[in-house]
Amino acid sequence: MSVEILMPALSPTMEEGNLAKWHIKPGDKVESGQVIAEIETDKATMEVEAVDEGIVSEILVPEGSEGVKVNTPIARLGTGAANGKAPSATPEPAAAKASEPAALKAEVAAPVAKAPAKDPEIPAGTRLVKVTVRDALRDAMAEEMRRDSDVFLMGEEVAQYQGAYKVSRDLLQEFGERRVIDTPITEHGFTGLGVGAAMAGLKPIVEFMTWNFAMQAMDQLINSAAKTLYMSGGQIRCSIVFRGPNGAAARVAAQHSQDYSAWYANVPGLKVIAPYDAADAKGLLKAAIRDPNPIIFLEHELLYGQEFDVPEIEDWIVPIGKAKVRREGTSLTITAHSRMVGLALKAAEELAADGIEAEVIDLRTLRPLDHGTIVESVKKTNRLVTVEEGWGPMGVGAEVAARVVEHAFDYLDAPPLRVCQEDVPMPYAANLEAISLPSVEKIVKAAKAVCYR
Amino acid sequence: MARARKNGVGGQKANSLADKDRWLKYYRSMLLIRRFEERAGQLYGMGLIGGFCHLYIGQEAIAVGMESVKRAGDQIITGYRDHGHMLAAGMDPKEVMAELTGRAGGSSHGKGGSMHMFSVPNGFFGGHGIVGAQVSLGTGLALANSYRNDGAVSYTYFGDGAANQGQVYESFNMAELWSLPVVYVIENNQYAMGTSVERSSAETHLYRRGLSFNIPGEEVDGMDVDAVAEAGARAAEHARTKGPYILEMKTYRYRGHSMSDPAKYRPQGELEEVRKTRDPIDHLKAKLEGVGLKEEELKAIDAEVRQIVLDAAEYARTSPEPDPSELYTDVYLEAAAR
Ligand SMILES: Cc1ncc(C[n+]2csc(CCOP(=O)(O)OP(=O)(O)O)c2C)c(N)n1
Ligand SMILES: [Mg+2]
Numbered sequence A: 001m002s003v004e005i006l007m008p009a010l011s012p013t014m015e016e017g018n019l020a021k022w023h024i025k026p027g028d029k030v031e032s033g034q035v036i037a038e039i040e041t042d043k044a045t046m047e048v049e050a051v052d053e054g055i056v057s058e059i060l061v062p063e064g065s066e067g068v069k070v071n072t073p074i075a076r077l078g079t080g081a082a083n084g085k086a087p088s089a090t091p092e093p094a095a096a097k098a099s100e101p102a103a104l105k106a107e108v109a110a111p112v113a114k115a116p117a118k119d120p121e122i123p124a125g126t127r128l129v130k131v132t133v134r135d136a137l138r139d140a141m142a143e144e145m146r147r148d149s150d151v152f153l154m155g156e157e158v159a160q161y162q163g164a165y166k167v168s169r170d171l172l173q174e175f176g177e178r179r180v181i182d183t184p185i186t187e188h189g190f191t192g193l194g195v196g197a198a199m200a201g202l203k204p205i206v207e208f209m210t211w212n213f214a215m216q217a218m219d220q221l222i223n224s225a226a227k228t229l230y231m232s233g234g235q236i237r238c239s240i241v242f243r244g245p246n247g248a249a250a251r252v253a254a255q256h257s258q259d260y261s262a263w264y265a266n267v268p269g270l271k272v273i274a275p276y277d278a279a280d281a282k283g284l285l286k287a288a289i290r291d292p293n294p295i296i297f298l299e300h301e302l303l304y305g306q307e308f309d310v311p312e313i314e315d316w317i318v319p320i321g322k323a324k325v326r327r328e329g330t331s332l333t334i335t336a337h338s339r340m341v342g343l344a345l346k347a348a349e350e351l352a353a354d355g356i357e358a359e360v361i362d363l364r365t366l367r368p369l370d371h372g373t374i375v376e377s378v379k380k381t382n383r384l385v386t387v388e389e390g391w392g393p394m395g396v397g398a399e400v401a402a403r404v405v406e407h408a409f410d411y412l413d414a415p416p417l418r419v420c421q422e423d424v425p426m427p428y429a430a431n432l433e434a435i436s437l438p439s440v441e442k443i444v445k446a447a448k449a450v451c452y453r
Numbered sequence B: 001m002a003r004a005r006k007n008g009v010g011g012q013k014a015n016s017l018a019d020k021d022r023w024l025k026y027y028r029s030m031l032l033i034r035r036f037e038e039r040a041g042q043l044y045g046m047g048l049i050g051g052f053c054h055l056y057i058g059q060e061a062i063a064v065g066m067e068s069v070k071r072a073g074d075q076i077i078t079g080y081r082d083h084g085h086m087l088a089a090g091m092d093p094k095e096v097m098a099e100l101t102g103r104a105g106g107s108s109h110g111k112g113g114s115m116h117m118f119s120v121p122n123g124f125f126g127g128h129g130i131v132g133a134q135v136s137l138g139t140g141l142a143l144a145n146s147y148r149n150d151g152a153v154s155y156t157y158f159g160d161g162a163a164n165q166g167q168v169y170e171s172f173n174m175a176e177l178w179s180l181p182v183v184y185v186i187e188n189n190q191y192a193m194g195t196s197v198e199r200s201s202a203e204t205h206l207y208r209r210g211l212s213f214n215i216p217g218e219e220v221d222g223m224d225v226d227a228v229a230e231a232g233a234r235a236a237e238h239a240r241t242k243g244p245y246i247l248e249m250k251t252y253r254y255r256g257h258s259m260s261d262p263a264k265y266r267p268q269g270e271l272e273e274v275r276k277t278r279d280p281i282d283h284l285k286a287k288l289e290g291v292g293l294k295e296e297e298l299k300a301i302d303a304e305v306r307q308i309v310l311d312a313a314e315y316a317r318t319s320p321e322p323d324p325s326e327l328y329t330d331v332y333l334e335a336a337a338r
Helices: A093-099 A102-106 A133-147 A171-175 A187-199 A211-226 A261-265 A278-290 A340-353 A371-381 A396-411 A430-436 A440-450 B019-045 B060-067 B083-088 B093-100 B133-148 B166-177 B206-213 B225-241 B270-278 B280-290 B295-318 B324-328
Strands: A002-006 A016-022 A035-040 A045-049 A054-059 A065-069 A073-078 A128-132 A151-155 A180-182 A203-207 A240-245 A271-273 A294-299 A307-311 A324-327 A332-336 A358-362 A365-367 A384-391 A417-421 B075-078 B124-127 B154-159 B182-188 B217-221 B245-250
Touching (some): A035 A073, A045 B019, A133 A171, A151 A187, A171 A180, A187 A203, A187 A211, A187 A240, A187 B133, A187 B166, A211 A240, A211 B133, A261 A271, A261 A365, A261 A384, A278 A294, A278 A307, A340 A384, A340 A440, A358 A371, A371 A384, A371 A396, A384 A396, B019 B225, B019 B280, B019 B295, B060 B182, B060 B280, B083 B093, B093 B295, B124 B133, B133 B166, B182 B225, B206 B245, B217 B225, B225 B245, B225 B280
Parallel strands (some): A151 A180, A151 A203, A240 A294, A332 A358, A332 A384, A384 A417, B154 B182
Antiparallel strands (some): A002 A073, A035 A045, A054 A073
């Protein structure tokens, strides 16, 4: 039995090379791992080691040959019967071509997202309780921790200090230090630990004191949390919630005041949620904790203290991936998320005084984005203004506008406009900070512009 | 967050076998890795394996020796030089080789490749491509073990180059602070790509890297499978009962960093010297001959291993590419009905 030794590729891009030197000659006995030749390209010289054992029967390409194509037989080896089944060292042409992406030809369409579930019905007579966003988040965590012993909270100052923003108030007292864990200031490390624990089957909630500090952990969020399910062919799950305040805080300047919505919403494998009111904060956080995927949960410091009605319903869960029409209108559609929803609603009131009826859509979930609700609205209003606290270029508004152009182009009566943070780092000075951010006035102005008023 | 800890049961499973049987097991496992890697190198040269492909040749004694102390429920996690750990952990060579060729029969259905493979049943948590990331992830596996108090240990492997990443020390700190059951196995093969330990590290004795966290460490001859297994057992016992432990395995990678690296940065003769005097497989073979093992017995193992690898290569060449419909699977898990 004999096998051919083929000209090897030293790198994925190598097509041919020179056979610089043979270390063997016909009749020599060759063992696996033995250096048999030297190959060179313009970039490198490398030793070739034998894979099969046997006696060299023939040298097919002599030493000093140049431009030898990869996969050309360069020598022949007689192998003993001990080698068992014939090693098929000759590549099958079909298999070798395997690198051509069949997928391109097949044109795989992204799966159409299932219509998201509706918000739960609120039965008549349900009591509405005034709750701050802070307490709604706390209640969500407490309820889920009571329900599932695999859920635990970790982060800086979450336990003894009760949370840098007091979102985890009383959790240590109820659940103890095993399940409410104060970490050192070590975002990269504790995010990795959280993801590892999730890979082992637990359901961590990882609090970032603010999302600004999660930049230290970006690699674990994207490369480990978001991608491992895919790279493992579905074997390694990562049910984890990363949460904390995002967006502009007050007078803390550029490093502590940034909206990361668009950053995370760009990444397949993550789900990204940014609620506005207390009922959504509670219902969506509970849904997030139960979801088997990694979730980026973007809260807002300036909303924590605001009170909203929360229905007193056992197990209040709001579906992920469903936008909410906060105000109906026919003149234009305004999309917003998180704190910007409040501004959009105020702008809508002012616009109404001028006879412009804005429909305000609270996106709530940024990935997956519920574009059905947006597109249906624009089909009715024919005009679009997007509002976000982050920078405009490549942002959430850009994505919303692109989807509307794609799915409702013929319905548009005006180019969509984006209201966002000015394209500068957040300034500290009170006046500069104010003019850098979206405002009710800016939204009103944009709304009037798309209505040609 | 001090935790109650289950006591280790003590005693290593390998020691219950006679020396010869234990060595035969190691020998077979190490030889499988070496032959597998040689074949992978060949398939790469034929264009059947793409991208990066980091071979484990020279380092076999580490994965195999450590595997002997692993118990059911324990986990392993490593970087991208992962084929050896998977084979040692008992993953099917066919699945591993087919992942290298990016085929449907691969352990990640062709979606991970050489650097990203996993097997939960074998306690193998990857296969990670970002240098150092597996150290915090592995410490997180240990956090889960501690949370459940299930007595399991996380064996977290990384290289001498990875030992300079910041998150390694963030993890060391939390591991000792919370007494997590993790054994850090540093595979010091003396180079991180083209950079030697001396050129990258202020403290070149990597087992001392835990000192400022009060984590004990020791240097181990990573070319001697018995030394690895003994140190591994000590470390595992410590991890199970007290907390983290560092093993610095002194080893050598025979090949370049990845396939296209001719490794010209190493001094002339260094590789030859190691191959001649410290090869882990030759070393063990000599021990086996010393206890009277017959040539035919070794030959039979060689033949068996060779056939396994040939079958794996054949499977990896003939397994179909993943169906295009796989493109959009495994991005998200379906939420359970509420
Ligand atoms: C964060 C990061 N930086 C750089 C790289 C590129 N890279 C891959 S392997 C490697 C060398 C690592 O060497 P070492 O930790 O000693 O492991 P070995 O390859 O020797 O097994 C580098 C720089 C990477 N994958 N990830
Ligand atoms: Mg190294």
